[in-house]
Amino acid sequence: MKQFQQAGIVIFVISLLLFSVLPFIGSYKLEKETLAASVKTEHLGVMEEVLAPMVGQEFSSNFAFMGEFNRLFGGYNDAMKANQQWDKVIWDNYAFALTKASALGPVSQNPHFYLFITVVFGVVGALMYILPMYRGKPEGIKHDGIFFSSMKSKGLLGILTGTWLILFYIVLYWFPEYLTNLVLMVDPISMALSGNPASQWFLYGFVYTLAIIVMGIRMFRKYRGNAYQTIRTVSVMFFQLAFAFLLPEIMVLMNMPWHDFKNIWPLDYSFFYDYRIDGMVNAGALGMFMLIWGIILIVLGVPIFTYFFGKRWYCSWVCGCGGLAETLGDPYRQLSDKSVKAWKIERYLIHGVLVFAILMTGLTIANYFTEFALLGQATNQLHSIYGFAIGSAFAGVVGTGFYPLMGNRVWCRFGCPLAAYLGIVQRFKSRFRITTNGGQCISCGNCSTYCEMGIDVRWYAQRGQNIVRSSCVGCGVCSAVCPRGVLKLENADEEGRINEKPILIGNNSITLNA
Amino acid sequence: MNNRKIIIIGNGIAGITAARHIRKKDVGAEILVVSGESDHFFSRTALMYIYMGHMKYAHTKPYEDGFWEKNRINLKRAWVDTVDFQGKKVEYRDGGTDAYDVLILATGSKPNKFGWPGQDLQGVQGLYSLQDLERMEQNTKDIKKAVIVGGGLIGIEMAEMLASRKIEVTFLVREENFWDNVLPKEEAQLIGRHIREHHIDLRLGTELGEIIGDSSGRVKAVSTKSGEKIDCQFVGLTVGVSPNIEFLRNSELGTNRGILVNEFFQTNIPDVYAIGDCAEFKQAPAPDRRNIEQVWYTGRMHGETLAHNLTHSKAVPYKPGIWFNSAKFFDIEYQTYGTVPTALPADWDWFYWEDPKGKRCFRIVFGKSDKKIKGVNALGWRLRHAYFDKAIAEGWMMEKVLLHLQKANFDPEFFDSPHKDVLAAYNEQYGKSLQPALKSLFQNLFGTKV
């Protein structure tokens, strides 16, 4: 079985390497027709002129192709800017569309084959490793050797993995034109689902969903015997696959705006942007439903569900970011910083992002209803700052790229404005808490170590105090790893939930407030 | 009370709890905690997890390093060699002294050694301190086979530790069943099965004869009393602990096995107190308690109570409440509340339930005639401390306890709680038809008052 698993690892690593080099194979040639098909009519004339030197010429790599494109196109724009001819500057980003359409390589000829040797093989290899895990071992906590593992305790493997993820996100967000081969590879799937060719976002959603499913299966193995973990994992797998991946594509197939029904503002920060509102308003009854449903979730769904169940109903049962953190990120949960200092930074950052998101959205809506009289196009500036700094850099590059370095909930803990909102409700008006079991805590530290949100659970447990921290996503792992049965996630009466002066049971000499 | 200088020897749970609570009530006192083992308080109970790679040493420290300075609790890393009780000062091994007004001895335990031949060979050790753990790390490097002697809590922890490093373990237990001087037979057997499920070679009713070394002074085998020889490169001796008070013997301090104290933790010398594992009560604090209490929780309570007495004009005697304890045997958690004997006294009775899969069980002990609960044991099932503390203190009828077991369930959500099975088994065995109050779907979904 061991060899079988090792073979799985080898297959996985090979397919990951292929996946990583695939973007750099093949040659590129821009044809006149391609240009016509990919460029807006109002830009066509200029583009034909500007790009004329490279049209019909074959480039041996996407670097060479992009180099030439940037030289010509950038040169044009720079010249216009230098002459202050702002109306002539072309702001549209054609790099991705043109590169994709110009690819000549083997991938565009034979996408199925490449999908097979990268993604399908990768999944098979991963499953070959995962499925036999802990076979024949009794149910229980499987944490042996975590802090000896290079991958799981910031060793070389962890750093390499983090670097790979960070690079992937940087290229995905800011240089998608270098990923065209990968996007071409998933074109057939996208065509089958929505009838449209794939974009880099489709590629991302596809890989993301696969990661949640494969690593979700790993969760079943690792937490075998723990019903809470199993059911919760099924839930995030389902919501990712159905609500975040399939349903939005089906919406597109039906000529509706792409829409993820479980995503909630302000995590879904563009929900109130004018193009989204217009899209929904113009999409008939279902579009109106999207809009109303989205607003109901914000004003009723969040407070009501959080009142009854705590923020976990969303963060560790439904959310896509949470879903990835709980599956792909599970091996790294012990890396979160538990210090009081980190907690302080967390509170400033996450509430700062919430305020930013609210202000931005407020201005956007005001601007929308005053028909752009208020701020004109200035909100667009705000949107791109938020999109760059929070939506891409924070949520993506830092949020996921830093899994192997700072734990799996960096974004959820320090950045997510929805988590901040849910957290405020959870802290002040909720029935959810983690109850500590009388005086049974032995201060061992397993709970704090494995809390992905960096909550020092032990601090509370050893003084017999309920844990009602706003950041707790209710993953239940602290409770699972506690060797003395001290922690229980519960929804119960609000009375006595917050016990600032707890009493440890068992010492009748004195009544003592720890 | 002002500016008195309090020295605490020992930075374990007892000493540290005392220090923290003294500081809370007395802002002026100068508090110094001395330990030779570590710079900071760490959780001794978590030693095994460091070896198994679940945590690093830093994770086992319950308070951040800055906590001590913030609370003006001074720490000193040093071994105390002698205490000059007349001159009221402690003298350090590496020279230097510190004077005190109040001295608290919280020096903990050390592993027992019973004079077996070969017990001092290289590769033979107990497990108590951080230094022991470091030695164990070295002693078990690249070895294949280990023998553990002594069927208690530290023994099974050591077995689990070694197994996590893929070292073959033979576990010698003198008794008929694992830990059966504390656990009734069924529980002890359940654990025994689980130990074997983890591929530990558990040898019950087997006593150590001698430990055999090679020419370089390293252990190479052990032999049992029945003459069997078992090859091994490591021997874990886990046959209990005793108070760590060698350096205090032959002084005017009154000692027996531990430092003798009354119910106020006072020794025979004024202003000198002893708490935690190293203290021996002249009179057991309660009928079901021993004179030396060697668990984490009692260490904490000693510290709490002494701190109260040192910061209040009226001292209270140490009065422990309902007994409780817990442990984890590989994957199976154990909790106990109240009194559960290994064999029934005449007027007592008990009811035992075991899950068909043989990994969970529940035992309730009660008076034969008055039917009042005396205690419970549970394996593989988390129980709510507050529930049993109340039930036992108030002397509930055992049937009432069984009827409301659902409220005692402390397993995580969605676990199938065995409370119904326990009741059904009870009904069957005693020909009763008790029905539990059912929770509605609403209550199940949204929770009820506990």
Ligand SMILES: Cc1cc2nc3c(=O)[nH]c(=O)nc-3n(C[C@H](O)[C@H](O)[C@H](O)COP(=O)(O)OP(=O)(O)OC[C@H]3O[C@@H](n4cnc5c(N)ncnc54)[C@H](O)[C@@H]3O)c2cc1C
């Ligand atoms: C491996 C292991 C697992 C355990 N698991 C559990 C458990 O699960 N549950 C439970 O209830 N109990 C458990 N125990 C027992 C529990 O840890 C002890 O009862 C408790 O730690 C005792 O605390 P203490 O403060 O009395 O002493 P200690 O924690 O022993 O602290 C005493 C300190 O004083 C220092 N010291 C002693 N003499 C001197 C000197 N002369 N100069 C300077 N320093 C000195 C020692 O080095 C030590 O650091 C376990 C013990 C071990 C070893």
Ligand code: SF4
């Ligand atoms: S406190 Fe527990 S349940 Fe909450 S996030 Fe941390 S580990 Fe998860």
Ligand code: SF4
């Ligand atoms: S894991 Fe359990 S026993 Fe250990 S510190 Fe946390 S609550 Fe206490």
